[in-house]
Amino acid sequence: MIAALRKELLLQWRTRGQLMAVFVFGAAALLLFSFAIGPNASALRTFSGGFLWLGLLLSSTLTLAESFHAEMENRALEGLLLLPAEPRTLYYAKAIANWLQLMVLGIALIPVMVVLYDAGTTRLPTLLLVVALGTAGLSAPGTLYAAMTAQLKAKQTLLPLLLFPLIVPALLASVKATSLVILGDPMGQARPWIVLLLAFDLIYWSLCGLLYGRVIED
Amino acid sequence: MSEVAIDAQQLARRYGRRWALAGVTFRLPAGTATMLVGSNGAGKTTLLRVLATAIHPDRGSVTVGGFDVVRHREDVRKLTALLAHQNYLYESLTARENLEVVADHLRISRERVMPLLQKVGLAARANDAMSTFSAGMRKRLSFARVLLQQPGVVLLDEPYGALDPPGFDLVDGVVAELKASGATIVMATHQWERSAAMCDRAIVLEGGAVIFEGSAAEWNAGVPPAGPAASRAAAPRGETPPSQPAGRRRSGEP
Numbered sequence: 001m002i003a004a005l006r007k008e009l010l011l012q013w014r015t016r017g018q019l020m021a022v023f024v025f026g027a028a029a030l031l032l033f034s035f036a037i038g039p040n041a042s043a044l045r046t047f048s049g050g051f052l053w054l055g056l057l058l059s060s061t062l063t064l065a066e067s068f069h070a071e072m073e074n075r076a077l078e079g080l081l082l083l084p085a086e087p088r089t090l091y092y093a094k095a096i097a098n099w100l101q102l103m104v105l106g107i108a109l110i111p112v113m114v115v116l117y118d119a120g121t122t123r124l125p126t127l128l129l130v131v132a133l134g135t136a137g138l139s140a141p142g143t144l145y146a147a148m149t150a151q152l153k154a155k156q157t158l159l160p161l162l163l164f165p166l167i168v169p170a171l172l173a174s175v176k177a178t179s180l181v182i183l184g185d186p187m188g189q190a191r192p193w194i195v196l197l198l199a200f201d202l203i204y205w206s207l208c209g210l211l212y213g214r215v216i217e218d
Numbered sequence: 219m220s221e222v223a224i225d226a227q228q229l230a231r232r233y234g235r236r237w238a239l240a241g242v243t244f245r246l247p248a249g250t251a252t253m254l255v256g257s258n259g260a261g262k263t264t265l266l267r268v269l270a271t272a273i274h275p276d277r278g279s280v281t282v283g284g285f286d287v288v289r290h291r292e293d294v295r296k297l298t299a300l301l302a303h304q305n306y307l308y309e310s311l312t313a314r315e316n317l318e319v320v321a322d323h324l325r326i327s328r329e330r331v332m333p334l335l336q337k338v339g340l341a342a343r344a345n346d347a348m349s350t351f352s353a354g355m356r357k358r359l360s361f362a363r364v365l366l367q368q369p370g371v372v373l374l375d376e377p378y379g380a381l382d383p384p385g386f387d388l389v390d391g392v393v394a395e396l397k398a399s400g401a402t403i404v405m406a407t408h409q410w411e412r413s414a415a416m417c418d419r420a421i422v423l424e425g426g427a428v429i430f431e432g433s434a435a436e437w438n439a440g441v442p443p444a445g446p447a448a449s450r451a452a453a454p455r456g457e458t459p460p461s462q463p464a465g466r467r468r469s470g471e472p
Contacts, residue, residue: 002322003319003322003323003325004323006322007308007319007322010311010315011308011310011311014310014311014347015310070308070309070310073308073309074304074305074306074307074308074309075302075304075306076306076307076308078272078304078306079302079304079306079307079363080306080319080323081295082270082271082272082295082298082299082300082306083295083320083323083324083367084291084292084295084296085323
């Protein structure tokens with residue numbers, strides 16, 4: 001597992017320029033959403049949580065699809081399987097690496113959101129927790145579907161089509177929890193949403209790990 | 219490993235409606251080197267990929283080291299190493315990092331990496347990214363990757379492809395070394411004369427079927443196969459048998 005994760009992190013480090021490009025894409029998306037709302041400070045703040053996750057969701061399809069580019073280029077993934085490497089180990093290493101990348105992206109987009117939507121909060125640890133759990137919910141199924149579509153010509157189109165319906169519950173919980181953290185949570189409603197998000201994460205990470213072997217083997 | 223290293227019985231594999239392998243049957247004793255020859259599209263690569271468990275057979279059975287390639291895939295993978303057309307390397311990693319990835323997965327000491335790079339003539343480029351390598355250098359690195367695996371069964375698909383003359387000598391040396399260590403070698407190649415000098419056996423594929431199986435020396439000397447090859451394959455039921463060439467063809471020899 002450590003060997004596989006080390007390889008994933010090394011690959012990500014070598015292509016770190018892409019993360020900057022994806023961040024710019026996410027920031028541009030947040031900027032465009034703010035234009036759509038207009039100069040209504042209250043509305044901007046109300047919808048900031050949703051926009052943050054939309055920006056992250058759109059950016060995630062780019063990073064997830066790209067994460068299998070290196071694996072497919074010289075059939076490197078097949079080479080690892082023939083060593084033999086355990087498919088589940090390869091999956092979790094890739095999913096964790098994608099999760100870390102999305103988490104960094106999410107954390108980097110928070111200041112952009114605060115500036116554009118006037119959505120500052122004093123509950124930063126809770127917000128970071130929601131970002132961590134929400135990006136975990138994107139990463140696990142995203143890695144599985146990225147593997148499924150990696151060899152297809154229309155992968156950039158198919159990945160969001162397959163992924164988005166599956167992650168609706170996690171996305172909904174992330175948006176709700178983020179909004180409550182930013183707008184204030186006098187009734188303590190954020191906690192159930194975070195628990196729900198955690199539950200979906202557990203389901204995604206368990207099921208996708210089990211299915212990955214079937215997806216990548218001939 | 220059992221005495222018979224590879225035992226293929228009526229092995230068939232198809233892509234869509236086309237049978238790439240149509241009932242291939244042969245047995246290879248352990249510790250032998252076998253050259254696998256045939257024209258382009260004869261089924262050599264498919265056969266090697268089935269033996270390496272990269273793809274599964276559609277019909278028939280094959281065991282490697284006594285392990286079935288479908289039911290005991292993991293055991294077969296522990297035994298075999300495949301030098302494939304696709305080099306299984308990461309473009310953005312350096313030569314050394316590529317081998318270290320393999321060493322880490324196999325829990326082999328990383329100290330074995332540099333001597334292997336030295337052996338294949340890439341020590342000076344150890345810290346250069348794979349993306350800067352020529353086709354021949356990639357092939358050399360792939361060879362190092364195979365050697366790192368210390369396999370009992372070595373499957374080489376066009377090992378001489380893209381290499382320069384010193385590279386040819388490198389392949390010859392490595393094959394001789396592997397053979398001396400007791401490894402079973404199957405080598406798909408178009409370098410017939412060169413390979414025949416190194417190999418004990420020859421299997422000739424044509425249209426997905428075996429048309430000759432015997433000693434490499436006999437094949438290279440031009441002895442025609444005695445009658446219909448005992449191992450000649452029958453096409454899987456319900457399909458048109460592949461065309462069976464009348465005899466051994468040498469016209470394509472380089």
